[in-house]
Amino acid sequence: MGMAWLIIIALVLIIIQSILFTKWGLSRIGYTRFFSDDAVFEGEEVEMIEQISNKKLLPVPWLRLESHISADLQFQHQHELEIADQQFHRSLFSLMPFQKITRRHKVTCKKRGHYRLNTVEMTNGDLLGLNGTHGKLQVSAELIVYPKLLSIEEIFLPSHSLQGDYSVKRWIIEDPFMKVGIRDYLYGDAMNSINWKATARAGTLQVNQKDFTADHHLMIYLNFELTDDIWMPIMDRPLIERGISYAATIAQYALDQGIPTGFSCNSYIKNFDQPNEKEPIRILPKNSQHQLTLLLETLAKLQMDRRVSFQSFLQEEAEQQMPNTDILLITGYLSEKARERIQQLEAQGHAVEIFWLSTNSEKESESMEEEKQYV
Known part of the structure; x- marks a missing residue:
């Protein structure tokens, strides 16, 4: 009889504790998570901090939290954290x-x-x-990962001569709209900077000396188009990602030099509140720390997709009637119509330089030279 009562009491206690934990186990549970930094660069480390609290007298024997986190955020393995398929994260408390x-x-x-x-x-x-x-909590945590920055010294443009390439750093500092005199030709000078009349008089190659002015404005264009078919998905994503890194690196360097810099492209930013809306991107040249943050955030958020064809994008830009601007066009492909739009921009007085993306650096340099001569 005593054993029977023990069994009955045990069953009653099991039922009572089950009711208690089922009904009130999740009540007054507080949970927050956030990142130690709002924004970091690609390849850097950040901490995700979880804080959970039990604000009641009843203990919580075990509590499992599950969330879906992108595999591009790579968590270090910890004994209390289980990761399935590199995306589903489970924490036990x-x-x-x-x-x-x-x-x-x-x-x-x-x-x-x-x-x-x-x-x-x-x-x-x-x-x-x-x-x-089971329960679901709406807990927002946000992180922006900027594109990887490269060394500005490693980024080259075609010199339009047989002497080789010259650096983006040098191209940015020299203003193609401001000529302040004549000097002797130097290795790597652009062929279109040669002053032929002065060369004839001097008997040696002479080039127009350019200088920096307060009106020097830079606009960076990035083309997400790799074929004529706008509906075809982007097949070479690493190539476009490299273009995004180039754009970020050049923008940072130009702003550090005090040059107002802007950005535009034929991709878009995803609106989380309105997923079907494709927001166009056009950031006018300015010079400030806020401008650098805005450019890096925009480049971080770019979708691997196109909003319009590149020739339509260039037509939109031509219709903006900007004042004389230095345009650096980063692209891996140009259609015939896009080339016509580039000529239209040049006819408006803009200095357009093409930075050609390719799968290897040697071909990249050769392709840039061919395209610039064609355009």
């Missing part, structure tokens, strides 16, 4: 009454992007793990 736990996870940012973590699935169980309740 056990909370005493009025206890708060903080966990820090080191994350390597493998790819540029705009990452939003919006929801967390919670599962709570009783002492014996017999019953569980």
